[in-house]
Amino acid sequence: MRLAMIGTGYVGLVSGACFAEFGHDVVCVDIDPGKIEKLKKGVIPIYEPDLDDLVTRNHAAGRLNFTQDLKAGIADCDCVFICVGTPPRPEDGHADLKYVYQAAKDIAGAMGRYTVIVDKSTVPVGTAREVDAIVKAENPAAEWDVVSNPEFLREGAAIEDFMEPDRVVIGADSERARSVMRQLYAPLSDKGVPILMTGRESAEVIKYATNAFLATKVTFINEMADLCEKVGGNVEDVARGLGLDDRIGPRFLRAGPGYGGSCFPKDTMALVKTAEMVGSPTWIVDAVVKKNDARKRQMAHRVGEICGGSVKGKTIAVLGLTFKPDTDDMRESPSIDIVDELQSNGATVRAYDPEGTDQAKAVIKGAEFCSSAMDALTGADAAVLVTEWAEFEDLDFDVVKSVMKAANFVDLRNVFSPANMQAAGFNYLSIGRPAAAK
CATH class of the missing domain: 3.40.50.720 (NAD(P)-binding Rossmann-like Domain)
Structure with missing residues (x-):
């Protein structure tokens, strides 16, 4: 399959490199020219064990590429992943979705054929529907589905978590999108990894609920200490x-x-x-x-x-x-x-x-x-x-x-x-x- 990652931060780069390792054709898109040039030379912008080897190997094999050109990057893609930051807004602490929404607009203007747009960024419940509405407003003649596919990557063990996850969560509202996502994650489902299909809102809640529950465990044991x-x-x-x-x-x-x-x-x-x-x-x-x-x-x-x-x-x-x-x-x-x-x-x-x-x-x-x-x-x-x-x-x-x-x-x-x-x-x-x- 041909995939594009919008954003080459932690989630986008790790996910892109791991999908390439599965054998998919992946292009990572970023607006920072300096970052793209460094990635092409094998210079990794973050420290994550074994990521440099994974990126270098798949780039050399032609399965992992990097570009600033979003339109060229997502041409003929089966799936386009939104992997941009969602930092807390200074004024109220809520997730700032401006980068997600801008990515949605950019993708809508560049799509050529049926595309599954995947929210990989961690986003509040309802974001997939907002992305859907943005794409519809920008390019109503296009064919697409928006899917929520949250990541569960621990920094320091991200490659292991991607390659051998507890589960893969996919929130999709159409069978066509579910079929594409099943094909995408076949290398994991073939190994027995559970693929949980839900509605989009449920997938978005699962991500936040997971991190909130784990944070609660950490805080609880600190109180017991x-x-x-x-x-x-x-x-x-x-x-x-x-x-x-x-x-x-x-x-x-x-x-x-x-x-x-x-x-x-x-x-x-x-x-x-x-x-x-x-x-x-x-x-x-x-x-x-x-x-x-x-x-x-x-x-x-x-x-x-x-x-x-x-x-x-x-x-x-x-x-x-x-x-x-x-x-x-x-x-x-x-x-x-x-x-x-x-x-x-x-x-x-x-x-x-x-x-x-x-x-x-x-x-x-x-x-x-x-x-x-x-x-x-x-x-x-x-x-x-x-x-x-x-x-x-x-x-x-x-x-x-x-x-x-x-x-x-x-x-x-x-x-x-x-x-x-x-x-x-x-x-x-x-x-x-x-x-x-x-």
Whole structure:
């Protein structure tokens, strides 16, 4: 099949490369000439494990191409995917759909034959019908269907998630469109991956409901961690006890500084706003959003606690800046609020991240960005681990202690053993666990 991806961001590039790997003929379209030229040369604009190899291999094979020319790009396409951003609007937090709607207009003006227009961007319920109306107004003589096909890609594991998904959700209102989508995803359905066919509105709700539910699990275990700290429990034991219940499951039950990234913050807020607009408020999700926002800044107070009550005049080493490991994505990362709060309270921040430094410099001001973890730790009064990059697990704490001004360590991801850190001579705080293992 011939496919076009409108937008070469995270979703468009990963999806395009993976569809090409299935054997489809894919062209990725973007208005940024610099990005297109870099992609043609194999320069990937985002960090995602194995994506560079996947793009390079399929581009060399002629299955994956890049262009600025939308009209030429979507000519004779069976499916055109809208993969543009839907950032929250500054004024109200609702998803900004201007890029989706502009893409719909552009596609309508360039279509030649029957085309399935696929909403791959994360969009509020009702967007597919709006896209349908835009195409009809722009090109009423054309033949098309609009389909909702939400993505469920975890940054850092996106290729695995695309190639071996739990399910594929397709919201379509015509059998003709459903037939095209079945053919598109045949490489997955042939392997036994469930293909869930729904109406368009249901598919749109499934995407938001999924992320809201997972965000709720994250926030719930963080609240249980706070409770454990008050009563002497261990949140890791609590999480295991919960996760062994097959009605709950173990995933997304890891306590930490709060969720971030490109999906959970944006999608939970968009769901809250959409529900308010239609008169069906989502009180649980609204509470999750507020609790998570507050938690990020509260984490900085733990650093103050380990420093004797205040970070004023202290040098703090921040290890890990991206919202999770194996990505360079800084969107809504807890580190942004944590660093800001530390600086507001008078601390000097020395920060290090294996992949996200360039992106961090755009959103974190006033910090000193270091070239290594040891560089950041040198002379620090305290260290705080915010993102659990694998390289931090290999820190030699005898050396770390020797270069730090004071042996204070706050572990917001529970990477290290309290007993081991105590034995190494550190004043150590983690999340929801006793100071030393029992």
